[in-house]
Amino acid sequence: MVFGRSLTESRLISSANYVRTELPTRIAHRIRDMQRLPYAVVTNPHLRDVYELYYDAFDLFRRVREIKTLEDNERFCGELTKMLRAHLTVIPKLTIGMLECSDLMPADELDRFMSTLLRSRISRRVIAEQHLALTETFHADWFQPGTPLSESEFIGEIFLKCVAKDVIERCGHAVRDLARSANGPDVQIPEIKVEGHLEATFPYILGHLEYIIGELLRNSVQAVIDHHRQHDKADTPPPPVEVTICEAQKHVIIRISDRGGGIPRDMLPYLWSFAKGSKVRSQRLENLVQVPLMAATLQELRVDGNFTGLQDGKPGSAASSASSLSPLSSRPPNLRLGMGLPLSRVYAEYWAGSLELHSLEGYGVDAFLQISKLGNKNEQLATRAAMDAV
Template sequence: MFSVALRCHGKRCRPFAYSTLSKAISRPTLITPSPLAKIQKRNAAQAGTSNGTWRPVSVLDEWVAKEARPISLRQLMVFGRSLTESRLISSANYVRTELPVRIAHRIRDMQKLPYVVVTNPHIEEVYQLYYKAFDTFRKFKEIKTLEDNEKFCEVISQNLKGHLTVIPKLAMGILECGRLMDPKELDHFMNVILRSRISRRVIAEQHLSLTETFNSPYFSPGATLSESDFIGEVFIKCFAKDVISRCAKAVTHLARSTNGPQVQVPEVKIDGHLNASFPYILSHLEYIVGELLRNSVQAVIDRHQQHPDHASSPPPPIEVTICEAQEHVIIRISDRGGGIPREELPYLWSFSKGPQSQKRLENLGQVPRMAATMQELHVTDELGRADLKAPTYLGSLSTLTSRPPNLRLGMGLPLSRVYAEYWAGSLNLHSLEGYGVDAFLQISRLGNKNEQLTTRASMDAV
């Protein structure tokens, strides 16, 4: 179905996979030509100009030799608890040295992919974005003054904005290459890349937010921030009930805009430990809860509309239960939307395969940017959070994209699991076919768990 790139030596040609950094060379695979053959033609035409960044270079080796340093939510807040100029500059230098390390390992992971996958136009675009960012941050000089920090923050903001294309580009590339690699390997690659992307945005946005706080006319350097406020991007006391209520309001608005104002939207009922709180990055939690509620609400609406005899009665409610234990909080979201079709269950957490792959690919083509936040539900201003922090820079907490509300991308669940597992949590679903779904989101409530990220390139891991 896809052509394998050929490299000729005299009169002999052999399939080639970019793996000079690895001892293992991909085995030749005989694949019949397809429309993607134009990718090889395009790459051959550009070989003379773009091959430089594809080859491993010593400067990349130097950074790959270093290991990423995972941090916890508590450590993320250290610089901000009593923010001073010296602490802000220390934060800047941590980000300055950590970003190129984390990017370098992901560049090396991409270099390990078979050549025909790496040269997919979507994945190649992500590669070029990563290499440019790596080159920019590794060359940035040590930050010694507040003026240096302002320049550094400008560079960070530009990169955050430029990399909003990464998720849809990666997703399209993975779907197009679904038959060129083992789907499990593609999903593993996607999970590693996305988790690393989250980690970089977390430390970058945290520093931008601390800088914004430090420059605020209302801030006194050295003052201890209130326990009820944000420290950077971290919401110290994130009340589960408040987040669920806010997401439910947004999802209800979305359901009406998608299905029409006359549709009966199921009520979202919340019970359990209603005062449960924990430190968390609000945009992460909102995205997970928003996606789960959206799936449940739409499933109930669809099932209710399939039974005309139920039209006179309201649809069954979505029941959300909050359970607080000593070390974690569990949020269960239960619906009676008929469950997940059996043919979709094996691909529930996959980025690369599934019965709707082609439709997902077409939909992703209509999404130029994606920050993966609840704000992508395109809620109106009336749902804005006036009482919560809204940074002025273009970050994943405040960015809106052009995603239409009824455009299903098929990656909400796997991406939600990546977010959940990032801070050592978990996300699991239990489907009762013909009845409904129970989703279980577990969150560490102490904030002392490190980021769950791949600290080295997979090819270098022992």
């Protein structure tokens, strides 16, 4: 946001050099993490592919010379775009590899490794995509160098006035369409009711918020449908999914409540785990094989391919760039990957927020998403020393 508030050629080049020096450093830490894995784990073909992607990216970016001109920046942005596209295979390959190696390492170590890699992946994509978005803004016909972007709705990928109610309603519409596609036209779909502080706004990257809200709503809507169907209540409409927005001075809390029967007790230990236990491992592997690319955005849940994020077409956004906010991957509507909750928590915590679930077995679930409202929090890898761990 600092680079973009009053964007000039020198600031754009400064942003490019920040990305140029930061990416290889962060990638190097993750390569070292993979080198520390047991030999039997790191030689898994899927994890080996991820390792090679990371090493190729590190080798590429460490050779990039200092960026001094707009032409240098254009070439650099081309390399960034290629890297973003190539790394869309990382999440499925990483998850498949972890599942296949789940007997070779303790589950808590695997989860810690996955969370670290995914949090670092978010950081690198945010850095790269923000620079691509600022470059696109700088070259847009409407832009005048030095114009304060803080008066517009976007600074690069960052939506300055993200209205919680609008995002929830947009995600809710997409999720209900998805549920109708997955369950058939005759199934009653629960309403999604939004109440509370409906005017609450905060700065955020829309694709991340849409993914978290989309996964939570998807889980709640499907749980209500299944619970309602099991109890033969065809003559009555299913209970609604209730979303409450609470705005405090420093944060916004979004509570999503459903009456979908709650989470089975035997699943609670695996709720935030990427491993999920041996019972569902084979099914998850079969499902993940069908998802060769994954950007981890709500757009992957689209039914007809026409769903686009709220930011599309707005000045200053990077809707047309090859970013993780674009619908670059496909996923059948009824395909459950079992990683929505842990990945959503990684997103939430990266932006200094939190995600918690409270389940009443036999009744329903309350999910609480806390979002930092002020927009002045550092990413949760703030210092160079902390990067050893994150």
